[in-house]
Amino acid sequence: MQKSPLQIARQSYKPKMPIALNGHVRLVEGAATQSVADQKEIKELFPNTYGLPVITMEPAQSSAAQSASINVGVILSGGQAPGGHNVIAGLFDGLKALNPANKLYGFLGGPSGLIEGKYQELTADIIDDYRNTGGFDIIGSGRTKLEETWQFDNGIEVCKKLGIKAVVIIGGDDSNTNACVLAEYYLQKKCGIQVIGCPKTIDGDLKNEMIETSFGFDTACKVYSELIGNIQRDANSAKKYWHFIRLMGRSASHIALECALQSQPNICLISEEVEAKNMTLNDIVEQIVEVIVDRANAGLNFGTILIPEGLIEFIPAMRILIQELNDMLANNEEFVALEGDDAKREYVKSMLTPASCELYRSLPKGIARQLTLDRDPHGNVMVSQIETEKLLIEMVGKRLAQLKANGTFKGKFSALNHFFGYEGRCAIPSNFDADYCYSIGVTATHLIAAGKTGYMSLVRNLTKPAAEWIAGGVPITMMMNMEKRNGKMKPVIQKALVDLNGAPFLYLKNHRAEWADANTSYIYPGPVQYYGPTEVCDQPTRTLKLEHNAK
């Protein structure tokens, strides 16, 4: 493996940890817990893992006697997030500190590695190559869902073969829910395999009273904010382009919001607000146009607009149109047989409800074509591939041309589009994520050593210096409620959407008029730094600071 100078330098970085994790550790148990809602149903579904106490790690005077050696398996589940390798490094170091004979196995390619018995022992040599690096390439990730009994049973066989006493699942909300289902099942089966979850996702939507932030969100937002800042400086220098920037994060707008807090763009759309206000696509266009016209009147024909990836699906009327198209076009041979784009377009228009037809007609042709022609294997519109930033550019441009014709708009409008997602999911973790993830990994080993299962390994108090962080474990059932999924009620960890009454959104709301106006308020965050002064290198996100009222 040929390495860049920074890769080499970062290998020797020692992550900062909560003071409790630096020496001997003692687990302190709190009172019994209950789930955030639907207590009766959750308790019935999780008789063995419900009601467990929250656990806090505290420094201990002396070492517990060295335990018998244990083997642990680890799984990376779902989309990449910076810091995953450090969770594994923390697990490894934690296990070896407890007993040098302990072993760590990595299941390859995600949860399917456990089911199919594909694994690799992670030795010091391998771990050292991946310390403080981005990516999930150490063992690969995958999207197989651990949901079926036969999968769980396969897992038992594989673990028995390897002498694995505990499985650590690093994943998002669904993966952690499934980790708990697995823990419950293994307790029922009395097979002696513990399951511990770790909170991962760059989207930032795995967050609740117990989880301050999911790992990866910090680094990804900092990478996107670096780029947004660079583009803003360009916009403010060239003074001739509006940059429409779409940001990854399909179901929640945390990334767009955090990037806005870091860079102060002229406009930042928030899907949750669009939905709450029942806005139409035209409402959004008008809102953007208003800012563009105002800035043009002040002589500024440039600006930046942040657009959350999931926006389209949060516009109620669009959601209906997409549903109608999905219903209409799935396995529609009549449609497939039509020749030429124009004929297909006419066919679609003839089949939609009047309201959806009106919306469909108002869409730029390229987008309308994308809605009808590009479909996933199930025949559904591939919403995540819709270039919302181009859709908005085209519609805003059209509206501004009308306003120009009637004399209301006197400026110029040239726009450029960007989409940032894959640029940040595997970035080298920030010091924050490197420290946070490593601490989560070490914490997991203490939960395992204490025989805990159905817990999420968590570190809290994150707006303070790492030494003051609080490590511990939270019963996963505590974070669950019942939600409808594919028509059935299921126990799940609630996804955290942007809270329209929360401090981060209120900060945006209170400042966005100022950011939109002619006194350009851009902030230029620059690239993630690893070696400079603390105020540059060791800061959590603005979201976290605002939520915890920290400076």
Add this chain to the structure above:
Amino acid sequence: MQKSPLQIARQSYKPKMPIALNGHVRLVEGAATQSVADQKEIKELFPNTYGLPVITMEPAQSSAAQSASINVGVILSGGQAPGGHNVIAGLFDGLKALNPANKLYGFLGGPSGLIEGKYQELTADIIDDYRNTGGFDIIGSGRTKLEETWQFDNGIEVCKKLGIKAVVIIGGDDSNTNACVLAEYYLQKKCGIQVIGCPKTIDGDLKNEMIETSFGFDTACKVYSELIGNIQRDANSAKKYWHFIRLMGRSASHIALECALQSQPNICLISEEVEAKNMTLNDIVEQIVEVIVDRANAGLNFGTILIPEGLIEFIPAMRILIQELNDMLANNEEFVALEGDDAKREYVKSMLTPASCELYRSLPKGIARQLTLDRDPHGNVMVSQIETEKLLIEMVGKRLAQLKANGTFKGKFSALNHFFGYEGRCAIPSNFDADYCYSIGVTATHLIAAGKTGYMSLVRNLTKPAAEWIAGGVPITMMMNMEKRNGKMKPVIQKALVDLNGAPFLYLKNHRAEWADANTSYIYPGPVQYYGPTEVCDQPTRTLKLEHNAK
């Protein structure tokens, strides 16, 4: 101006300088020079600025007597490049060191600021806000060309009014050529106004025997390489996407080449090679397909491909097609009157030469539409807006589908597209660019103080530590030859395309088979660092090192 922590921290960075610039300076003149070609013509056009000696700065024992105070004007010309603000900061500090009464004026919005007398005095307060920052927003930039006598005469009036003795023009090849024309004119007019150029462009094509690199290339390539590395780590983790990444740099492929040297992607296209080998679009597609099939055979259905922005125009057959379309469609009312995309497409096909028609038919519809519908105000195809990466994805996908049908291709092909340009032009300058630019600025003040004109301020020996850099001045005429521009022979500084016999390209050529194959060779450069170890923070580009045989 609200600032990010890194913005604040970088304000106090003191750029490193050649040892000669740290104390008193003595100018050493070399022998008379001549232009790189067309000596007779260039000498005739530049009777007063031709044949001047190369100048080197050396440390002096004692200060020259403090000179009478002087005023200097500075212009930012053309596209942004990281470090422009530091050239200005170096100029400012250099002038104040010579005589605190010296003044620096910034002409606003590019060369038009000089012509129209739009300016601002740059005081210490203003300069301090922009030290070591990206962007050209301190005074703005512009693309007005300084070519006409009336413009030069206006400039004299403006300079006289402000008592300006010298104008510093920070720009690319054309702007520096024009700086020399201006210098010559002012000498002929004996108006006493000196003109000094500075070599700027992220494209890296302002480079020759005297200019080791233009400023901004270093930072921009490092930002793009950061993103490419992140995407590669993602590709290697998720193992399911081919990423097609287009990189800014329209006329030369230096950026794509440098990024390839830093990140080792599976494929890097080089426009100059495509042209030299007279390759067709299909040849390029086949070349990509071959690598994809080989990797699929090894079980790897992912990878990265770097594509220089200018590629399309370097494919001889495409250039002909574009020319035919430009000729055919300019002011073509018959075409405009046609209704529907299909009709327009048929019309175009009926009018092209057979070879171009064949190529046009082979293009994906979306691209074909772009070639005929989106046109600039002169009726020309907007080549820079063609999404070459999408064109290639579509054509490669089509070809792979054929190969799949006949059993030659057994893998999967999913592709994602990216374009990086505006993300890097205004990045916070790397230490290299911060140091280099500041040194260029200080050097310019010494050239001005010595009464020099028609010179470019240059710093060389850049693969060594900054203390060993050599500062000096090179007569701009020395770098000129005669080239046809818009049908007329003009004196110009040659644009440096990628040298297919140069060390950087040969390194790519010698390693690309290895980078393409199944033993993934990705390097992950990570973000630009300002505070870490020297090997991380103070390295020049790989291009520069290879060209100068440095380690």
